Amino acid sequence: MTISIRSVEKTFGRYPALNGVSLEIADGELLALLGPSGSGKTTLLRAIAGLEFPEKGQILFNDQDMTYASAAARQVGFVFQQYALFRHMTLAKNIAFGLDVRKGAAKPPKAEIDKRVDDLLNLVELPGLGKRYPAQLSGGQRQRVALARALAVSPSVLLLDEPFGALDATVRKSLRKELRRIHDATGVTTIFVTHDQEEALELADRVAILNHGVIEQVGTPQEVHDSPVGAFVAGFVGEANRLEGSVKAGHFQGGEIALPAQGAADGAAVAFVRPHDLIRAPAGEESFFITTDRINVQGPVARIEGKTPGGQRIEAAFERNSAEGLRRGDKLGLTAQKAYVFSA
Amino acid sequence: MTAKALTTAPAVPRRPFVRRRSAIPGFALSLGVTIALLSIIVLIPMLSVGLKATQQSFPDFLDAAFNARALAAYRLSFGAAFIAAVINGVFGLVTAWALVRYEFPGKGVINALIDLPFALPTAVAGIALAALYAENGWVGSLVAPLGWKIAFTPLGVVVALTFIGLPFVVRTVEPVMRDLSADVEEAAASLGANRLDTIIRVILPALAPAWLTGFALAFARGIGEYGSVIFIAGNMPYRSEIAPLLIIIELEQYDYAGAATIAVVMLAASFLMLFVINAMQAWARKRSA
Numbered sequence: 207m208t209i210s211i212r213s214v215e216k217t218f219g220r221y222p223a224l225n226g227v228s229l230e231i232a233d234g235e236l237l238a239l240l241g242p243s244g245s246g247k248t249t250l251l252r253a254i255a256g257l258e259f260p261e262k263g264q265i266l267f268n269d270q271d272m273t274y275a276s277a278a279a280r281q282v283g284f285v286f287q288q289y290a291l292f293r294h295m296t297l298a299k300n301i302a303f304g305l306d307v308r309k310g311a312a313k314p315p316k317a318e319i320d321k322r323v324d325d326l327l328n329l330v331e332l333p334g335l336g337k338r339y340p341a342q343l344s345g346g347q348r349q350r351v352a353l354a355r356a357l358a359v360s361p362s363v364l365l366l367d368e369p370f371g372a373l374d375a376t377v378r379k380s381l382r383k384e385l386r387r388i389h390d391a392t393g394v395t396t397i398f399v400t401h402d403q404e405e406a407l408e409l410a411d412r413v414a415i416l417n418h419g420v421i422e423q424v425g426t427p428q429e430v431h432d433s434p435v436g437a438f439v440a441g442f443v444g445e446a447n448r449l450e451g452s453v454k455a456g457h458f459q460g461g462e463i464a465l466p467a468q469g470a471a472d473g474a475a476v477a478f479v480r481p482h483d484l485i486r487a488p489a490g491e492e493s494f495f496i497t498t499d500r501i502n503v504q505g506p507v508a509r510i511e512g513k514t515p516g517g518q519r520i521e522a523a524f525e526r527n528s529a530e531g532l533r534r535g536d537k538l539g540l541t542a543q544k545a546y547v548f549s550a
Numbered sequence: 551m552t553a554k555a556l557t558t559a560p561a562v563p564r565r566p567f568v569r570r571r572s573a574i575p576g577f578a579l580s581l582g583v584t585i586a587l588l589s590i591i592v593l594i595p596m597l598s599v600g601l602k603a604t605q606q607s608f609p610d611f612l613d614a615a616f617n618a619r620a621l622a623a624y625r626l627s628f629g630a631a632f633i634a635a636v637i638n639g640v641f642g643l644v645t646a647w648a649l650v651r652y653e654f655p656g657k658g659v660i661n662a663l664i665d666l667p668f669a670l671p672t673a674v675a676g677i678a679l680a681a682l683y684a685e686n687g688w689v690g691s692l693v694a695p696l697g698w699k700i701a702f703t704p705l706g707v708v709v710a711l712t713f714i715g716l717p718f719v720v721r722t723v724e725p726v727m728r729d730l731s732a733d734v735e736e737a738a739a740s741l742g743a744n745r746l747d748t749i750i751r752v753i754l755p756a757l758a759p760a761w762l763t764g765f766a767l768a769f770a771r772g773i774g775e776y777g778s779v780i781f782i783a784g785n786m787p788y789r790s791e792i793a794p795l796l797i798i799i800e801l802e803q804y805d806y807a808g809a810a811t812i813a814v815v816m817l818a819a820s821f822l823m824l825f826v827i828n829a830m831q832a833w834a835r836k837r838s839a
Binding site: 256283286358 | 731733734737738741742744751752755758
């Protein structure tokens with residue numbers, strides 16, 4: 207199902223949570239809403255679910271206006287950060303809930319519900335645990351049940367609010383893969399909210415980046431990382447050294463660091479240089495020097511931290527080989543292969 | 551013989567008193583205090599009541615325990631307490647809901663009013679209720695034309711016990727209701743449940759253990775209540791006389807054994823009921839732990 211969000215606005219008291227958000231979500235897409243806390247990403251997700259109602263704008267499901275339809279009428283599956291399982295029901299009852307509350311002819315026969323519950327328990331890899339209660343499960347298992355419960359009603363769209371936020375790193379990683387697998391198996395349009403960029407970039411087909419109730423950029427993980435459209439996205443997605451300075455005639459100067467800045471307007475500017483885009487310059491070609499104060503080798507990557515003579519902190523990440531022989535306190539000549547410069 | 555002696559393991563010095571180590575100290579002290587206090591305040595007085603009741607022949611005991619007047623009194627005490635607890639169970643739940651879910655002017659006043667039955671001398675409550683519900687009182691005069699009498703009938707007993715028991719259900723259910731997360735209701739709604747389904751299938755089952763506790767407390771309080779009831783009940787033998795009053799009457803006639811007998815019967819019945827309610831609670835709690 208396609209979802210169109212058109213100029214949606216929502217305020218909480220005086221505080222604007224969504225400030226004119228428009229977004230098109232394609233059928234079968236897996237989209238991440240990424241942003242810092244307070245950026246409006248959860249509010250947007252809840253507005254799509256029918257748990258919040260915008261003051262202005264429209265939300266369309268397959269061209270049908272659903273802006274003010276009730277949550278029950280929307281046929282969405284919603285997964286909460288804190289699982290929100292029904293504690294007094296067995297897992298089977300939890301998963302069957304959405305089918306059990308249907309009335310009359312819409313309610314499937316019991317045998318069919320039981321079959322569906324078994325299938326879903328298998329899908330989320332908890333076979334045979336239908337008779338357990340939520341209290342008997344670990345956090346990761348509970349979130350699997352919550353996912354199965356949301357999928358039981360065959361939702362036209364699956365919405366997940368920080369689904370892995372309450373889980374530890376290992377469980378989070380494996381559940382991430384699982385969500386991708388389940389998405390590919392069911393083909394259901396899926397939107398999830400996260401503040402964890404690694405999660406968004408790894409899992410999603412496209413990422414929408416929100417800040418202060420506005421969408422800053424929508425694109426594939428590669429697009430938002432490699433071609434940020436503004437200072438916020440450049441600083442928020444991926445790692446970057448942030449430099450303040452000014453642009454004059456296509457050149458950025460920030461302290462002793464000079465960078466090419468084609469197309470940037472003259473005046474105050476901010477530049478972002480990713481650690482991976484800094485390379486160890488051959489003698490004579492250095493664009494600036496740092497004094498290293500920390501060298502940390504993580505697997506194939508050597509991470510170097512240091513300071514320019516002017517006091518600007520710089521982080522660089524080399525291939526391990528090119529950091530060979532480098533000692534703490536050494537003077538290191540660097541040059542930037544790529545920089546993002548935006549008017550401040 | 552010697553070989554055997556050699557193979558025996560070296561004797562481990564046995565600790566004279568084996569204690570399990572616990573991270574939370576003070577188990578022995580707190581349990582000791584608990585048992586001592588329970589003994590002095592509850593157990594020994596109850597036991598002496600039982601002993602007193604045995605100071606008569608068995609046929610006398612049976613007669614004192616199960617004569618027609620005593621049976622009528624038990625029926626009224628337990629019956630009225632049960633009805634009052636049911637009424638409080640329903641309206642206490644609604645009151646707690648209103649207090650937890652909504653903001654409205656005067657909420658603080660209502661909150662304080664609910665606790666009033668805890669603090670008010672019960673005799674004051676009884677006199678006030680009797681005056682209100684008598685045939686010439688404000689409320690009594692409204693229902694009198696319909697042929698209803700409230701004060702000085704068993705109905706009056708129910709009114710007094712409802713008043714006394716109201717805070718129990720409200721105060722036990724309220725904190726649990728407050729802890730119910732909005733998530734669960736939103737989850738039910740997004741799964742297609744309507745409001746009624748959500749309340750019946752999701753909210754009420756989650757409140758059941760606390761509600762049962764409140765019900766049991768209100769019920770137990772009603773069984774033992776004396777002060778407020780005697781003013782509004784009319785105290786007619788066989789009709790509107792409660793069991794605690796019967797005990798007082800026996801005492802005034804210096805029939806200590808008779809009084810103790812009724813007390814023993816009430817004690818046994820109350821204990822049995824609370825035991826059953828506790829078991830139900832444990833069952834409900836186990837399912838939602």
